[in-house]
Amino acid sequence: MIELRIQHPLTSADGADMLDISLQIAAQQTACLSGASGAGKTTLLRIMAGLITPQHGFLRVGDQIWLDTERGICLPPQQRSVGLVFQDYALFPHMTVQANIAYALQTAQPDLVQYLLTLTGLQPLAQRKPAQLSGGQQQRVALARALARIWGQPGSVLLLDEPLSALDAAMRSQLQTALQQAMQQSACTSLLVSHDMAEIFRLCQQVFVLEHGRIARSGSPEQVFLQGGQAGQLTLQAQVLAVRREEVVYVLSLLIGQEVTEVFASAEQAAGLQPGDRIAVAARSITPLGRAG
Structure with missing residues (x-):
């Protein structure tokens, strides 16, 4: 289970705000963060990954405390079992697709790299470098690398910041299936930022809608997005x-x-x-x- 409490200043287009979040995600479940731009979704993921130290915060993943500002605990990113897909992909430009994925592994696992290349449809592009790829292809590399980072590590966390947004509808649907399969096989707990309703309903068991740094609504996708409508409409x-x-x-x-x-x-x-x-x-x-x- 993930237990998270965060308070941290937030700057948005509407001015200064405060990220004030408290949530829990069951082990091996996938939750979604939704909400308008500037609501704090990406900031929250970066805090969980250890890239930002919050003003006040607590983060427990399973039995391990990753963050407790009151006790002075803040594990660095390399000590957190986290796979993260950035919006800007953050690939190594001098490495091939295959090398970018392999870099996320602590030990050489060529069979796993080949599996992830096939899973994400990147096998024909394995020896290309990021500059030779389209935006959607780079996004797939970032996704495969994040999966490699957490594969086979119990209690790992997968953080996905709109991981399929650069893909066309057909490829997005195909990768949703692949991602669903990969998350089940790796037994990770996932937090996904998405505005794609089909993606949310297909992949997520929980939804947290953020407004101005706070959770405005939460529940299952059906509870959050379908309640209040007229029956039969x-x-x-x-x-x-x-x-x-x-x-x-x-x-x-x-x-x-x-x-x-x-x-x-x-x-x-x-x-x-x-x-x-x-x-x-x-x-x-x-x-x-x-x-x-």
Whole structure:
């Protein structure tokens, strides 16, 4: 289990704030941090990894105390069994993909490196260096390296800061499956920063929504994101791409997830809408299309 209590000054676009967090994550579970930019998500991960020492804090992972500011305990990053995927990837530019992954291991394990290369679809790129990779490919290398860091270490923690954000929809879905498999095999406890609802529901058992450095809502994905809706009604978040009038109705071109769709709207519904606006779209029925495979 992870037990965490943190108080630390936080600077956001809205001005000075305070990161004031208290949470628990069950062993071998995956929790999600969600919330607006500047809410403190990345700062919290960096504190857990030992890259930032908080003003006040306590962090217990299993039976080991990693941080206790009252007792002067603060283990350095190399003494914490942590795999961390940064938003900027932080790859070694002079190393190949294979060498970047192998560097995270305490002992040479060529079979594990090959397994992680295959798991993340990087086998054909194993001898390339980061400058020869796309952003999405670099992100996969960072993910494989983080998995290597915690593989086979009981009580390890995997910290993922939007680890699949640079990938297209098909690759993101494929890597979600791979990540889910890897987390189960490594028996780690994970904390994921994500705004992708499919990713959150697929990978996470707990969600903590941060607002201005504090937990505003918490619970299972269903409790956090589905409570309060009308029974039988599905609400989707969409971005307006275009608004046009056709005879007596308006047609809205909307981006929902990664898909573009068009819906009819009344003059009242379309009034004032501009491209770039974000709206909620409600559907009152669901029609199954069949199962893959």
